[in-house]
Each structure stands twice: as structure tokens, then as C-alpha cells.
Amino acid sequence: MVKHALNAFFNPKSIAVIGASSQLMKWGFLILHNLVRGGYRGKLYPINRKEKEIFGIKAYPDVKSVGRQLDLVVVIVPAHAVPQVLRECAEVGVKYAIIIAGGFSETGVSGRNLQEEMVDVAKSSGIRLVGPNTMGMYSSTSNLTILMPPIPLRPGNIGFLSESGNLGTTMMQSGIVNGLGFSRYVSVGNQADMKIYEFLEYLADDKATEAILIYGEGLGKGREFLDVAKWVTRKKPVVVYKSGRSEAGAKAAASHVGAMVGSDRLYDSAFRQIGVVRAERSVEMVDMISVLSRQPLPKGNKIGILTYGGGWGVIASDFCGIYGLEVPPLSSELVKEMDKFMPPHWSKGNPIDTVGTLDGTIFRRAVEVVLESDDIDGLMVLGVGGFSFFIHYYRTFSLLTNRQLSEMKVALCDSETQIAKDLVELINKYNKPIIVTSMADVAMSDAARVLEDNGITNIPSPERGAKAMASLVDYSEYLRDLGKRKRKGKK
Amino acid sequence: MVKHALNAFFNPKSIAVIGASSQLMKWGFLILHNLVRGGYRGKLYPINRKEKEIFGIKAYPDVKSVGRQLDLVVVIVPAHAVPQVLRECAEVGVKYAIIIAGGFSETGVSGRNLQEEMVDVAKSSGIRLVGPNTMGMYSSTSNLTILMPPIPLRPGNIGFLSESGNLGTTMMQSGIVNGLGFSRYVSVGNQADMKIYEFLEYLADDKATEAILIYGEGLGKGREFLDVAKWVTRKKPVVVYKSGRSEAGAKAAASHVGAMVGSDRLYDSAFRQIGVVRAERSVEMVDMISVLSRQPLPKGNKIGILTYGGGWGVIASDFCGIYGLEVPPLSSELVKEMDKFMPPHWSKGNPIDTVGTLDGTIFRRAVEVVLESDDIDGLMVLGVGGFSFFIHYYRTFSLLTNRQLSEMKVALCDSETQIAKDLVELINKYNKPIIVTSMADVAMSDAARVLEDNGITNIPSPERGAKAMASLVDYSEYLRDLGKRKRKGKK
Numbered sequence: 001m002v003k004h005a006l007n008a009f010f011n012p013k014s015i016a017v018i019g020a021s022s023q024l025m026k027w028g029f030l031i032l033h034n035l036v037r038g039g040y041r042g043k044l045y046p047i048n049r050k051e052k053e054i055f056g057i058k059a060y061p062d063v064k065s066v067g068r069q070l071d072l073v074v075v076i077v078p079a080h081a082v083p084q085v086l087r088e089c090a091e092v093g094v095k096y097a098i099i100i101a102g103g104f105s106e107t108g109v110s111g112r113n114l115q116e117e118m119v120d121v122a123k124s125s126g127i128r129l130v131g132p133n134t135m136g137m138y139s140s141t142s143n144l145t146i147l148m149p150p151i152p153l154r155p156g157n158i159g160f161l162s163e164s165g166n167l168g169t170t171m172m173q174s175g176i177v178n179g180l181g182f183s184r185y186v187s188v189g190n191q192a193d194m195k196i197y198e199f200l201e202y203l204a205d206d207k208a209t210e211a212i213l214i215y216g217e218g219l220g221k222g223r224e225f226l227d228v229a230k231w232v233t234r235k236k237p238v239v240v241y242k243s244g245r246s247e248a249g250a251k252a253a254a255s256h257v258g259a260m261v262g263s264d265r266l267y268d269s270a271f272r273q274i275g276v277v278r279a280e281r282s283v284e285m286v287d288m289i290s291v292l293s294r295q296p297l298p299k300g301n302k303i304g305i306l307t308y309g310g311g312w313g314v315i316a317s318d319f320c321g322i323y324g325l326e327v328p329p330l331s332s333e334l335v336k337e338m339d340k341f342m343p344p345h346w347s348k349g350n351p352i353d354t355v356g357t358l359d360g361t362i363f364r365r366a367v368e369v370v371l372e373s374d375d376i377d378g379l380m381v382l383g384v385g386g387f388s389f390f391i392h393y394y395r396t397f398s399l400l401t402n403r404q405l406s407e408m409k410v411a412l413c414d415s416e417t418q419i420a421k422d423l424v425e426l427i428n429k430y431n432k433p434i435i436v437t438s439m440a441d442v443a444m445s446d447a448a449r450v451l452e453d454n455g456i457t458n459i460p461s462p463e464r465g466a467k468a469m470a471s472l473v474d475y476s477e478y479l480r481d482l483g484k485r486k487r488k489g490k491k
Numbered sequence: 492m493v494k495h496a497l498n499a500f501f502n503p504k505s506i507a508v509i510g511a512s513s514q515l516m517k518w519g520f521l522i523l524h525n526l527v528r529g530g531y532r533g534k535l536y537p538i539n540r541k542e543k544e545i546f547g548i549k550a551y552p553d554v555k556s557v558g559r560q561l562d563l564v565v566v567i568v569p570a571h572a573v574p575q576v577l578r579e580c581a582e583v584g585v586k587y588a589i590i591i592a593g594g595f596s597e598t599g600v601s602g603r604n605l606q607e608e609m610v611d612v613a614k615s616s617g618i619r620l621v622g623p624n625t626m627g628m629y630s631s632t633s634n635l636t637i638l639m640p641p642i643p644l645r646p647g648n649i650g651f652l653s654e655s656g657n658l659g660t661t662m663m664q665s666g667i668v669n670g671l672g673f674s675r676y677v678s679v680g681n682q683a684d685m686k687i688y689e690f691l692e693y694l695a696d697d698k699a700t701e702a703i704l705i706y707g708e709g710l711g712k713g714r715e716f717l718d719v720a721k722w723v724t725r726k727k728p729v730v731v732y733k734s735g736r737s738e739a740g741a742k743a744a745a746s747h748v749g750a751m752v753g754s755d756r757l758y759d760s761a762f763r764q765i766g767v768v769r770a771e772r773s774v775e776m777v778d779m780i781s782v783l784s785r786q787p788l789p790k791g792n793k794i795g796i797l798t799y800g801g802g803w804g805v806i807a808s809d810f811c812g813i814y815g816l817e818v819p820p821l822s823s824e825l826v827k828e829m830d831k832f833m834p835p836h837w838s839k840g841n842p843i844d845t846v847g848t849l850d851g852t853i854f855r856r857a858v859e860v861v862l863e864s865d866d867i868d869g870l871m872v873l874g875v876g877g878f879s880f881f882i883h884y885y886r887t888f889s890l891l892t893n894r895q896l897s898e899m900k901v902a903l904c905d906s907e908t909q910i911a912k913d914l915v916e917l918i919n920k921y922n923k924p925i926i927v928t929s930m931a932d933v934a935m936s937d938a939a940r941v942l943e944d945n946g947i948t949n950i951p952s953p954e955r956g957a958k959a960m961a962s963l964v965d966y967s968e969y970l971r972d973l974g975k976r977k978r979k980g981k982k
Contacts, residue, residue, distance in 0.1 A: 024895050025849065025902050037890055055890055102846055103836045106801075111836075150884035164802020166847075166874075170930060173880070217805055243805045246812025252842050253809075256801035281954045282806060310597075310747035311655020314708055314734045315773060318744075321737025345594045345602075351743050355593055356657075358516070383657075389664070393641035399528055399546055404515050411516055439661060463772045 005128070006202040009096045010139040010184060012071030013042045015146075016063050016094075018085055019076030020046030022054045027100060028076045029054075030148045031136065035074075038145030038153065045070070062088060069093045074136070074146055079103030082132065083117045090125030097122070098146060099131035105190050106133055106256065115192050122193055134189030135165025138172075138182060141208055149173075156181015158293050159209035161199050163188055163217045164256070167282065171215070175286045177442075179452035180293070183208035188220075195220040197228040204232040211293035213285055216242040217253035219267075226270050233275035234482065237292040237475050241279040242267055275478035277471045287468040290457035295433040297476035298377035302326045303469060304370045305351035306363070307382040312462055313351030316380050316437070319466035325473060327351070334373055341365050360415035364422045371430040378433040378472065380465050384419055385440025385448035385458055387412040392444055413446060420450035427456065433472050437465035496619070497693040500587045501630040501675060503562030504533045506637075507554050507585075509576055510567030511537030513545045518591060519567045520545075521639045522627065526565075529636030529644065536561070553579060560584045565627070565637055570594035573623065574608050581616030588613070589637060590622035596681050597624055597747065606683050613684055625680030626656025629663075629673060632699055640664075647672015649784050650700035652690050654679055654708045655747070658773070662706070666777045668933075670943035671784070674699035679711075686711040688719040695723040702784035704776055707733040708744035710758075717761050724766035725973065728783040728966050732770040733758060766969035768962045778959040781948035786924040788967035789868035793817045794960060795861045796842035797854070798873040803953055804842030807871050807928070810957035816964060818842070825864055832856050851906035855913040862921040869924040869963065871956055875910055876931025876939035876949055878903040883935055904937060911941035918947065924963050928956035 017035065021028035032046055036055050045066045046059040053059050060066050063073065073094050075085055079101045089097060104115040115132065122129045130137065136146040140155035149169045154176050162168030165187035172185060184203060188196045197220055203209045212232065219225040219242065232238055244250040245264045271278050277292065279285045303325045307313035317327045327350055330338070335348050341362055347353035352366060370376050391409050394400050400408070427434045437459045440448040448458050459465040508526065512519035523537055527546050536557045537550040544550050551557050554564065564585050566576055570592045580588060595606040606623065613620045621628065627637040631646035640660045645667050653659030656678035663676060675694060679687045688711055694700045703723065710716040710733065723729055735741040736755045762769050768783065770776045794816045798804035808818045818841055821829070826839050832853055838844035843857060861867050882900050885891050891899070918925045928950045931939040939949050950956040 024891075024898055033890060037888065107836050150881055150888075152884060152888060162802070164800065164805070166800025167802030167806070170803075170877075174930060215802065217802070243802075243809045246809050248812030248816075248818040249805060249809025251808065252796075252805040252818065255838060255840055256805050256844070282952055283954075305743075309655065309657025311653070311658030311706065311708070311734075312661075314655070314740060314743040314747050315658070317742070318734045318737050318740025321739030325739075327739040327743070345598050347746060349746055353747070386661075390641055393643060397528065397641075397643060399524060400515075407515055439665060461773055463774075 006199070008071050009128075010144070010202070011142045012096070012144070014045070014068065014070050014072070015040070015042060016045040016047050016060075016066060016070050016073045017076065018047040018063065018073055020048050020051075020054050020059065022051055027148050030150075031074060031076060031100070031146060034145045034147050034150065039143035040145070041143060043068075063092050063094070064088060066092070070095070072096045072098070074098045074100065076100045079111070079114055079132070083114070083121050086118060086121045086125070086127060089127060090121065094127050096128050096130065098134060098136060099129055099189070099192075100134060100136065102133040104132045104192065115190065119192050129193035130186065131189035132192060135169060135187040137187065138185040140181075140183045152176065154181040156183060156293075157208070157210035158182045158213055158289055159184045159203040159206065159211070160213045161186050161188060161196050161203070162215040163196065163219070164215055165189065167215055171282065171285055174283075175289070178286055178290060178457055179455075180286070180290055191220050195224065197225045200225065200228050200232060204228075204235055210236060211289055212236055212238045213289040214238065214240045215285065216240055217244055217256060222267070226274060229276050230274040233478065237277060238275075239277045239279055239285060239288045239292060239471065240271060241282060241285045275475065275482070277475050280467070284464060284467055287457065287459050287464050288471040291433065291435060291468045291472055292475060294455040294457070295435075295472060296427070296431045297479070298433050298473055299476070300377040301473045301477070302328045302375060302377045304376040304379045305382065306366055306370065306379060307351050307353050308356050309383070310353055312382045313347075313353055316382060316462035316466055317351055319463045320380075320469070323466055323470035325466065325470055328375055331373070331375055334369065334375065337369055338366065358411060358415070360419050363419050367423065367426055367434075371426055371432055376432070378435070378469055380462070380469060381423065381434060381436045382462055382465075383438045384416060384423070384436050385438045385445040385451070387416045388440060388445035388447065416447040417450055420447040423451065423456060424454040433469065435459060435465045435469050437462045497690070499562050500619075500621075501635070501693070502633045503587070503635070505536070505559065505561050505563070506531070506533060507536040507538050507551075507557060507561050507564045508567065509538040509554065509564055511539050511542075511545050511550065513542055518639050521641075522565060522567060522591070522637060525636045525638050525641065530634035531636070532634060554583050554585070555579060557583070561586070563587045563589070565589045565591065567591045570602070570605055570623065574605070574612050577609060577612040577616070577618060580618060581612065585618050587619050587621065589625060589627060590620055590680070590683075591625060591627065593624040595623045595683065606681065610683050620684035621677065622680035623683060626660060626678040628678065629676040631672075631674045643667065645672040647674060647784075648699070648701035649673045649704055649780055650675045650694040650697060650702070651704045652677050652679060652687050652694075653706040654687065654710070655706055656680070658706055662773065662776055665774075666780070669777055669781060669948055670946075671777070671781055682711050686715065688716045691716065691719050691723060695719075695726055701727060702780055703727055703729045704780040705729065705731045706776065707731055708735055708747060713758070717765060720767050721765040724969065728768060729766070730768045730770055730776060730779045730783060730962065731762060732773060732776045766966065766973070768966050771958070775955060775958055778948065778950050778955050779962040782924065782926060782959045782963055783966060785946040785948070786926075786963060787918070787922045788970070789924050789964055790967070791868040792964045792968070793819045793866060793868045795867040795870045796873065797857055797861065797870060798842050798844050799847055800874070801844055803873045804838075804844055807873060807953035807957055808842055810954045811871075811960070814957055814961035816957065816961055819866055822864070822866055825860065825866065828860055829857065849902060849906065851910050854910050858914065858917055858925075862917055862923050867923070869926070869960055871953070871960060872914065872925060872927045873953055873956075874929045875907060875914070875927050876929045876936040876942070878907045879931060879936035879938065907938040908941055911938040914942065914947060915945040924960065926950060926956045926960050928953045
């Protein structure tokens, strides 16, 4: 039932924006702008007592004068005016209302009372509320962008729920820059009525969503969330970044969402038990959802590390170890095989150090041999994409002739771009995950662009790369264990 | 004595590049190119048996035919040829030799023997060796850039020693992009002769160096390093990123530097005892050295957090707590004072949440009031610089008129740039550290540019910002405790 109902929320046929404005910089201006510019194609009704039209769309003085049923209203009026607005909405049969304003339970006693009054109005009239204190939502299937910050949203397979609107939109922006696309996004706000677990439940069966990302503080107080997440992870990976690990953080979270947050240690072990993958830093949210939404799952935890230079290989190994991954030695057969084409002084071990070779064919052969081997379940490739900087530098600051520059570009960048193409091919051929880590700037590097366009995220450090690989391994192990338990249960 | 001797290494009057080449892409080409382009103004002698001149500089067939004493030679020949080259160097009175080639102790028995032979030649002739298996060095005071990778080096106050050449140059590049400058850099390689602690000793009294950054794996086996570091930290901050924390990492490090690495736990407690600040990820190297080389030290661990939105403030608090910093509540006087100018529904606590206000004057007053207060030793400011993205977006993808765009730019970016200028002013006025964290792209954001140009690093996440703040607090506490112990000792 909940799922069905939320279909209308994520694909409304008609929307009223109460508090829409033609005054630049007002939230009512920015949200309506993004809604229109985002390409929403249902019926759109700006509500404003004074304006006749906004962005060329006819405006109405109130919801009643629209004269039709509204699937969704976006309420952009100050907190104190919300209950009255909702009463008006009740009269015309509104299904969902997104309450943008802050100034409710997160601000103290009078705010809490106001929130209760608002919820009472909604409950008695059958309106479901999102928020208050929310920064909106996005839904790819109807080009629905109800957001204040400007985000050039790209449709994709990630569903994202956030207990902070500010963080949510920043992370979406970061994800999009890194080649990710989103199916749904909800900034759940104070969850006065609709709770984060209700949206999670919807995403579980949502065809547009293949992986789920969550930023949590109180997680709507928790118990229901864990109950729902437990069965969602059987269908789709769920990545959670939950703050409140330290006392200072828990206090801040409590004051932010206007509610106490549960013990972090309990959450941590619960997440592990039910297959939720936990990010430990905000950037890891993007790294993990990027690999979990696009890469094959590894069959085990044995990781190969391919590197141009020793230090980065050491760090990658170090963090593989820290995150519970194995960096197994290469079998003597594999070493013998690789001796045939690797440069002299290569490491003859794992990490596989090509000691700075610039020959792309060596790199490709190394990747292929390693992926073919049963000894390795997944591969980290360090440094691909960085050579673009060489050319950039030599173009602007060098003694090289044009001819030399172009020769260098062939030797470095073109070869590197070929490696990127090879990686895309090999990931499909062997169905094992490959994580590339380098500081390459996608705007500057063709190789990084090839990787990004083909679903291989370039993670900017080996520490984060190892953590992303660990998220694949952990989720894969969870599913395998689950399979075993199920089979046992059937006996 | 060591120090005096190293002056000639960091400021050589004459350099021969043995293996210099006019063949594009050879190391002998790239290193000589960077040396010339970097602006080294001493005497430079390319050594090549066949070439008459490279980059317009007269080349010599061997060091002997140069006919003068050489302070420094850069040896870019294959490993097996190094001992003979050194014998020739010995005849003409070379002081220092940088041995670029790998293929020595890191590759097995025959490599170890070759390394011993090389060291014997050097010792018997009084040549001090850097390397082998090094990627070179940099010295700001003589525009000396002996590096293969292209790095647009900026002179500055940071001395940097690295046990990985690849990592060293990447991190320098990252530092430079983030506004940092370097005084010295040495990729110490296998440390067959000169050890990392000898360079550290030099940096301690080097006037060009005000803060020291180190990437370590074995740290030249450790004991001497800790002995030297102990008195260096009394003069200058020392940031160390040491890998080998996990077994996999320790193994990889051992094979990379050709030596066993010591127990990580012992290092960790030793670092703490002697005031070395430890980075836990590669990116933190840049964050920490950036604040320790440019920001005032805080008098205590009480941190104020100023944020546009709740979630980021929660995360910043969380990580302040995790790293041992206090996020104290605001005194009722301070809250009363701030109530006068803050927007309604501001958090009335720490984190200080301006609930998305776009009024820059409010932000400035908040910063000033907080810095004035004795309750706060340092300030984290979250999100400054991000509004540039708004304008970028609306310029390329919006329904706004030019006039509206320009109005928006004034309201958002100009106000934000003013905040950045205010922060620069206030950091000097109150002599308390301010760490700004946002995902703003310096290339795109005027505010971020103002901060960078004035020594306030923009750290891209609150987690890293908190860690950088903790490095300031930890070092400051170490110095204070040291002062107390000294005073007690004198009684």
C-alpha cells in the first residue's frame, strides 16, 4: 500500500507551488525555476497572491482557485503560516505536501507545538507530509526537481535519502561530477509525518533504483529503519553514512533533527548483521555507491594491486589490510608468466609494480593476466589518468617544440586512454571489479573521461579506493552468507 | 657539520647531469628539461657521449672533460653502470651524487651486491650519495628542480622528505594546487648512503623551512629518525604520514624499500611522545602541513563550528569529537549577543547554524563574536566558496536574464568573496586558527581564491577539516606541555 501511494509522490500529475515568487533569490523563485528548468511535464500551478504569472506560467492566488485535485503541493511559506495553508489544501484534496520551512521541532517548545498542529491538520485530512525543514526532492521518471540549490541532475540508478538537505544536495552534486546518476532523492527533513523508512521501502521495489544511498543522523529513531533495511539489502545494496559517532556529533545531530539519536555502536553492529554497508566519511558515500551501483561483485576478498610506483602500492596494500582485504602473493606460475613481458625490476609480487613503465601494452597484459587468475577477485589500478597533467604542463611551460609535444601526447596520453578503454573491456570480459585510483582531473584527462563514461569511477586516493573495494567485498560476502543460510534452512 | 655540508647539496654551484639526453621521453631528457626550465642558475653540464649540445647547453662526453670540480652530479644511467660512473666522479672531486636508477637492494641479492659496491666506491672517495631508486629533489633557494615529473614548483616554507618518489611528487603537485609552496624536497630512495634523518637534521636549522612534511615507510629503520625528530619538533612542526599500519602494508613497504619496517604501534606512540603529528591518509599530509605552516596555533582544544546547514555541522562536530576536540556549548551571554543579529531559528548553540542565511554581514559578525570569545580557541567555517557554483549553473542552464544573473552574482558570490576577505582579516586580528571546509573549486570560486592567496586552505570535507584542526591543537599542546616540563625542570 505504502509503495503504491508513493508512486503518486514520485510521479505526480499536478503540482502547486505555494509561495512561488518572481523575486530573484527567494526560495519560491529558485525552487520554481529549477522545477521548470528541470523539465517537469505535468501540470504546474504557482500560487502567489499578487503575481499573475511566473516564468510565463499562470499563477493563482490560492490552491482553491486552481480548481482541480493536486497530487503534490510544495509549501514555501514561513512556519507559522503552514497550518492554515494545509487547511486550504485539505479542502481541495491534496495527497502530498512538502513543507520546506524550518522553525519547527528543531527550534524548541513553540516550534514543537507548531509541528504538532501541522501534523494534526494533515492527519485529519489525509495529506501525507514530507518535512518540515526539508530541502526538497528529485524524481527521474518525471523530471521532477523540487530543489533550491542548482544541481544539473542526471538520471541514473541511485536512490538517495538524506536526513540533511544541505549535505544531500552537495553529495548529489559531487556524485554527478563523478559520473553518477540518480533515480530518486528525498531530503526527509524533520520527518514529522513521513519517515525515512517509508521511502526506503518504496525504493526497494522501485524499478528505477538499483542501489540506495542514505545519510542518516537519527534515522527516524532507528528500529523501523533497521527492520526495513534488513530485507532491502537482499535486493539492492544499501550504503549508509550515519553521523553521531562521537558524543559531540550525537549532541549536534540531536539539535539538528530535533530528536535524540541512538547509540552508534548498536547501529554499527546492526548494520553489519543486516548487510548495510557503512561509509565512514562523507566522500566515501560517493565512492561506495559508485562501485556498488556499477561494478560486478567480487567472489572473494583477494585483491590485486597494479601500480606505476612503489609508494602508492604500499598505501593501497596498507588500507586493504586495514579494511580486511587480502593482498595475496602472486603464484610462482603467475610470476613466471608475467616475467615474459614485464619490465626488468618489476616487483614480482603483489602489489604489482611496473616500476614506471610508460608502455601501455605491458599494463594491459598485466591487467589481463591478473584478472584471468583465480587467485585474484578484484583489481585496484593506481595512477591511470595522471599523464594528462604532463601534457598540460609541457604545453604551457616548456622548451618543447610542437612536434615534440605531439609525440609526447601520443606516448603518454593516447597510450593511457587506450589503457582506460582496455580496462572497460576487461571488466566486462572477466566480470571482476576494477577500481581505478588517481588524482586525475576528469576535465583534463581523456583517460579519466573514458573511465567515467563507462562506469569505472576514478577514486582520488588509494585509501578511499581500498575502502570502496571493501564495500563491494563486504556486500558480496553478506549475500553469499545469506545464500548459505537459506540453503541450510531449506534442508 | 652535516648541516654545513648539505648546504652545498641544496645550493650547488655546479651540476653535471650524467645521462642527459636530447631524446624525448627519456628520463635524461625530462630531468634536464625541468632543471633548465626551473631556472637553475649555477653551472650546468649535460654529460652524453654522443651529443654536442642539449637544450642549447654544451654537452661533455664525461665528467673528466668538464674540467672542474662538481658540487653535485645527477646520475641517470642504468644500475649496472653506476659504480663505474662513480669512479669517474671520484677522480674529479664530486661532493654529492643523486642516483636515479632502480634495480638495487629493492630487487634481490644481485641488486644488493651492486648497491654495496656502489656505496664502497662512494665511501672511499668521499662522495655522498642520495638514492639509488630516487626521483630527485628540489631546492627553492637555487631554483633547483631535479625531477622527472613536471611540477610547476612554487617556493615556500615547507620542507618535504619522501620515502616514495612517486608519492612525493604527486603530493607536491596537490599541495601546489592548494596554494602551498616548498623550500626543499628530497626523494630519499633506498638510502644506501644518506639517510632521511640527515636531511631532517638539515631542515631543522634551515631558514627557508618553517614546517616539515615526511612520507615514511621504514623511516631509514627508525631509531635515528626518532632521535632527530625529537628535537626538531621543538623548533618546527613535523607532519609524518607513515604507511605499514597493516600486515599487508608492512609487507609491501618492505619489498618497496628493500628493508623491514618497524612495528607501527611503537612508531605511533613514539610520534605522540616526541610531538610528531601523524597524518592517517595521504590527503591529510597536505591538509595538516597547510595549516601548520600557515595558521596560528590555538591555545586550547575548544572549537567553534559555523555552518550554513545542519548536516555538515553535525559531521564536523562528530569528527571534532572523534579527534579529541571539544565543541563546547555557547555561553548564555554569547547566545544573547548573537540573538541580536542572527536570523530567527539559528541554532543558538555550537555548531552555529545560520540556517542558510545569504546575508554576508551576519556571517562576518558571527565569526567576529566567536573569535572574540575566550570560550573558543579555533573556528571551523563550513561551506564558504560554494556559491560560485550557483552562478556557474545559472549562467549555463537557466531562464534568468543577464540582469538577474548579475544581481544574483552580487547577492551570492560578491558577498561570499567579502566573507573570505573578512576571514583573512579576522584571522590576523584575533590570532586564532580558522579552517574553511567546502567543496568549492578554486578555479571557479573567487572566494576560494581569496582564501588560498591569503594562506587559508580550503579543505574539501569537514572530516578532513576537523583532523587538520586536531593537528594544530595536538602540536600546540605538545609545545605547551614541553614548556611546562622545562619550567619545572629549572626549579
